[in-house]
Amino acid sequence: MHADPETGRPEAVQARGAEHTAKGWEVFPEALTNVLLRVWNDYAPPELYVTENGAAFDDVLADGVVDDPRRVSYLETHLEAVAQAIDQGAPVAGYFLWSLLDNFEWARGYTERFGIVYVDFETLERIPKASYLWYRDFIAAQRVALPAR
Numbered sequence: 001m002h003a004d005p006e007t008g009r010p011e012a013v014q015a016r017g018a019e020h021t022a023k024g025w026e027v028f029p030e031a032l033t034n035v036l037l038r039v040w041n042d043y044a045p046p047e048l049y050v051t052e053n054g055a056a057f058d059d060v061l062a063d064g065v066v067d068d069p070r071r072v073s074y075l076e077t078h079l080e081a082v083a084q085a086i087d088q089g090a091p092v093a094g095y096f097l098w099s100l101l102d103n104f105e106w107a108r109g110y111t112e113r114f115g116i117v118y119v120d121f122e123t124l125e126r127i128p129k130a131s132y133l134w135y136r137d138f139i140a141a142q143r144v145a146l147p148a149r
Contacts, residue, residue: 014026019070021055021056021057021074022055022056022057022058022112022113023055023056023108023112025055027055027074027077029074029077029078029080029081030081031081032050032053032078032081032082032085033081033082033084033085033088036048036050036082036085036090036092037085037088037089037090039090040085040089040090040091045091046091047091047092047093047094048090048091048092048093049092049093049094049095049096050082050092050094050095050096051096051098052096052098052099053078053095053096053097053098054071054074054075054097054098054099054114055070055071055074055114056112056113056114057070057071057074057113058113059071059102059113059118059129061118061120061127064127065127065130066118066127066129066130067129067130068129068130068131069130071116071129071130071131072130072131072134075097075131075134075135075138076134079095079138082095097116097135098114099114099115099116100115100116100117101115101117101119101126102114102115102117102118102119102121103115103119115129116128116129116131116132116135117129117132
């Protein structure tokens with residue numbers, strides 16, 4: 001952060017060369033590993049849950065398909081960050097993606113898309129994005145890897 005020279009109000013500064021979401025947020029999955037480990041080390045909770053982890057990107061519906069490779073990459077790297085925290089002892093018991101559907105965001109209305117399912121706001125048709133298909137397959141692979149109860 002730095003101060004705007006005219007107003008003196010703080011302004012965010014984007015790191016050069018870093019990836020950013022459509023909202024201007026830096027994509028930095030290592031921070032997720034760090035915060036999970038810090039909360040575990042500082043407070044020793046019996047379980048940790050990651051809630052509302054996701055990102056808005058400029059999704060485009062073309063020929064009935066939404067290819068969103070940046071969101072797929074975001075999910076892949078952030079789930080790997082969670083796995084790294086678990087490997088280091090953090091008791092992560094759950095991960096919840098933000099968000100299933102594109103929806104109304106209080107600060108920006110319908111201008112940003114966070115979901116893994118595209119919503120046509122005119123017709124309300126729902127179209128699974130490439131990230132939805134990736135996440136579905138990721139979850140299925142985890143279920144196969146789990147021992148039978």
